[in-house]
Amino acid sequence: MKKTAVVVFAMLSWLMFGSFSNKLGPDSSVEIRVVVKGISPLSGNIGLLLFKSKEGFPGERDKSVMQAKIMVKSSSVEHLFSGLSPGRYAVSIVHDANNNGKLDTNFMGIPKEGYGVSNDATNMFGPPRFEDASFLLGSQNKAIQISVKY
Secondary structure (H helix, E strand, C coil): HHHHHHHHHHHHHHHHCCCCCCCCCCCCCEEEEEEECCEEEEEEEEEEEECCCCCCCCCCHHHHCEEEEEECCCEEEEEEEECCCCCCEEEEEEECCCCCCCCCECCCCCCCCCCHHHHHHCCCCCCCCHHCCCCEECCCCCEEEEEEEE
């Protein structure tokens, strides 16, 4: 389990590196509003990844369709992913509280900073599965909420 936890949270640590991009087409028009709640301490930033398939979920930035980084100023933050096409999506987040560009873990690989996924999905042995964290985006805008786990 230690090895799995290390791998999971090492994958999530990429959130604070690199530029953020949109890999979806310009003809898309649906939005997902993500509200991240339960942030503490009020420092650092929240990194978000949007996935359209299980490939790379939850932590491979280069396999996500969109990314964002939001400075923490209160116990909740919001981000709007726009220009999306209908389909199945999942979101993962990391709270880089000390703004050092990585998800800090203890000697066993257990995170010392916050993380979470859509549907507040969990998995006892490893990262949450895309199937558990995913939701359907139809032709109407959607709002989701993620509670940060510490």
